Amino acid sequence: MQTMIGVIGGSGVYQIDGLEGASWVRVKTPWGKPSDEILVGRLSGVPMAFLPRHGRGHVHSPSSIPFRANIDALKRLGCTDVVAVSAVGSLRADYAPGDFVIVDQYIDRTFAREKSFFGPGCVGHVSLAHPTCPRLSAAAAGAARAAGVRVHEGGTYLAMEGPQFSTLAESRLYRQWGADVIGMTGMPEAKLAREAELCYASVAMVTDFDCWHPGHEAVDVAAVIATLTANAGAARALVAGLPGLLGGVRTPCPHGCDRALEYALMTAPDKRDAEVLARLDAVAGRVL
């Protein structure tokens, strides 16, 4: 099997440069339309697909992002690995604006989103103890370091519903919980990538100190955009470095991300709903 890298761009990242033979393709999924067309091409010879999470022009709010369609579409196109880029607020003094954090844990506080491909007609439970792929995360960290930014390997991402930023009491509470960064889109994206047996890594670009830090103004969109603009070159360089680190021929994931469904399905084969199974063709076809 060949590696195909999916890149999900977050706020401020609506396009990537340098893809050879690139074209925007419309992908149909049983879960509705993805956030946008997907830019497909090759980078340094490695197939790559790029999807702007909020759509070009930032049309989707965190609660309206079609997360299931996005992950299904990347899987359907043949992606094996997905690197997700996100803007986040920092919940700790030593993670400063401009730093990149390779997220490895989540606290999911979102409540108004579809969070699973499974349900009545085909019930499935995957492990989420380690929600990101260590192999892919190490490659993303290497590419970020080579891009010249300060990188923190490991961090807990508090996913809030939004779209409003947090209150001061919430921001303080999340710090007490041990969360390191805060954003609105990391969940259910990571959960769905695991259900789709994709290796998933999250690169969080710190844009602000949310509102807890007595020495900094509370976050607003202008501050987020200013930091993202300053970091745009580093984000592009990170993506450009991924093909060299991930290689062409893909070996099985040593952490089992690509076999996450091996023992996950609970519904007896003769009780599974044919329509539900048809929707799962790309995501779970390997085990159905």
Ligand SMILES: CSC[C@H]1O[C@H](OP(=O)(O)O)[C@H](O)[C@@H]1O
């Ligand atoms: C523009 S600030 C809030 C917005 O930015 C982050 O988006 P993403 O994770 O896609 O980079 C955050 O989660 C909010 O959606």
Ligand SMILES: Nc1ncnc2[nH]cnc12
């Ligand atoms: N402070 C913050 N809270 C939630 N999402 C964010 N995205 C960027 N900064 C954020």
